[in-house]
């Protein structure tokens with residue numbers, strides 16, 4: 001069982017995001033493993049373990065040869081990584097990113113399953129898993145909150161607005177997993193040490209055989225503005241009677 | 257301008273998110289819908305009443321709806337030449353949008369909260385950084401433009417031609433993608449109004465302390481004031497309540513008349529799903545919690561003290 005996991009390395013989400021003057025996301029400073037992807041990494045490690053063989057390969061697209069987030073996932077137990085770092089990809093849209101990642105899956109060879117998060121924490125377009133599947137010509141099982149592999153098929157519980165569906169497809173396939181699907185492990189000290197020497201295959205778009213035309217964006221940001229702020233109203237400390245204020249407020253709105 | 261809406265339904269009724277898109281689209285041009293399911297005849301009248309002239313009905317043959325919808329649209333685009341295709345930012349909507357973007361080799365814009373058309377050019381407004389910043393992005397290149405819009409970005413209003421014509425489309429060949437088959441469908445039971453449509457929403461967060469407190473604090477209060485109960489992701493991830501209750505970026509978007517947040521800190525990802533509420537009441541013991549920055553009434557206090565008294569007082573009024 002060979003599993004490829006898409007991992008994004010992102011600026012610390014605890015720090016408020018900022019845009020550059022060309023409207024691309026500021027990505028200075030250290031990038032970290034997107035927490036949303038730690039679930040896919042954990043799931044991959046568990047599935048390979050259960051299958052009794054195979055390995056987990058990480059694929060990532062990041063500027064400046066950034067590997068710090070990858071090292072975290074390698075320390076969790078992934079065997080190796082492919083990193084695409086190319087200035088031509090600055091400001092890449094989701095389709096371009098999917099093209100790059102799909103090429104990485106081909107480069108990894110012999111892949112049975114691709115795992116991704118449902119969306120990244122910083123960009124949250126939420127289309128890349130199914131875009132990759134379409135590019136690879138594979139089925140996609142999206143928004144999985146449970147994943148089971150049996151023989152050559154994957155069966156998932158797929159999140160829906162009203163509950164969930166049980167959906168099945170044969171492998172190879174792309175599966176996107178929701179946060180909380182498994183409990184990601186913390187890298188052990190041994191894992192952290194081992195991660196330092198695990199192979200990271202760093203490539204460019206040219207190495208992947210992608211032309212400049214294939215990765216050209218076809219959208220333009222025309223304006224960026226702050227959303228109108230919502231004004232805060234009254235704030236009171238509870239002295240044991242604050243519930244009366246709430247009743248009064250609801251009464252005033254004629255909802256009770 | 258010809259606009260397609262990827263229509264979804266719940267039973268025989270179009271989803272509210274679908275009708276919101278149709279209502280907006282009708283303002284901008286002629287509207288047609290792509291619907292995947294075997295009950296198009298039942299869903300079409302409500303679509304027609306909101307402005308859809310024609311419904312292309314696709315039978316998924318048991319495969320995932322979005323996958324088959326994308327294949328069907330790809331087959332129709334050339335002959336029908338839509339300028340813009342709108343999707344709800346939903347599960348099936350994103351599947352369909354993503355696959356179609358590859359088939360047509362078009363960029364996508366997602367998380368839209370606004371849409372404008374000037375002559376030939378189409379601009380989508382998206383909210384980034386959890387809704388703090390609004391970005392307007394214009395499509396370049398060949399039509400159709402593809403966009404996903406967050407629910408509650410527009411208001412659904414009837415007002416179209418009466419009947420929509422239903423045109424059946426053959427089940428398309430989606431290749432291996434069609435191998436993803438739906439085996440079972442589970443609908444979670446719900447009491448009271450639907451979360452996305454309720455006039456009042458009461459949500460609980462980690463501050464309620466434990467799973468067993470959700471019923472007596474959150475649900476009880478919601479029931480008393482005729483509201484729906486919701487949750488932050490923290491308590492969904494903890495397994496206290498099902499995911500269908502989650503409000504926020506990766507959950508539901510709500511815009512009730514009153515939103516009551518109990519023990520919720522107000523992370524940007526939560527706020528993006530409820531900031532549009534008419535009135536917000538927050539009860540949190542930390543006076544610095546970000547939720548207070550959007551609250552019309554903020555109570556700095558312990559939910560275990562304030563809420564039981566509030567419930568008592570409301571019961572006494574009845």
Ligand SMILES: Cc1cc2nc3c(=O)[nH]c(=O)nc-3n(C[C@H](O)[C@H](O)[C@H](O)COP(=O)(O)OP(=O)(O)OC[C@H]3O[C@@H](n4cnc5c(N)ncnc54)[C@H](O)[C@@H]3O)c2cc1C
Pocket residue numbers: 013035036120121460461462463464465487488489490491502503504505506507508518519520521522523524525526529539540541542545557558559560
């Ligand atoms: C990609 C991504 C997507 C996300 N999507 C969502 C989403 O859709 N929805 C969502 O909600 N979150 C989402 N999150 C998570 C979000 O960042 C927060 O972690 C989450 O909203 C926090 O939930 P909380 O407010 O319940 O918990 P906490 O942040 O832990 O806050 C608990 C609050 O309870 C208060 N409290 C504690 N005890 C009491 C008491 N006795 N009485 C009163 N108050 C008390 C505390 O002061 C605190 O403010 C997402 C995160 C990521 C990275």
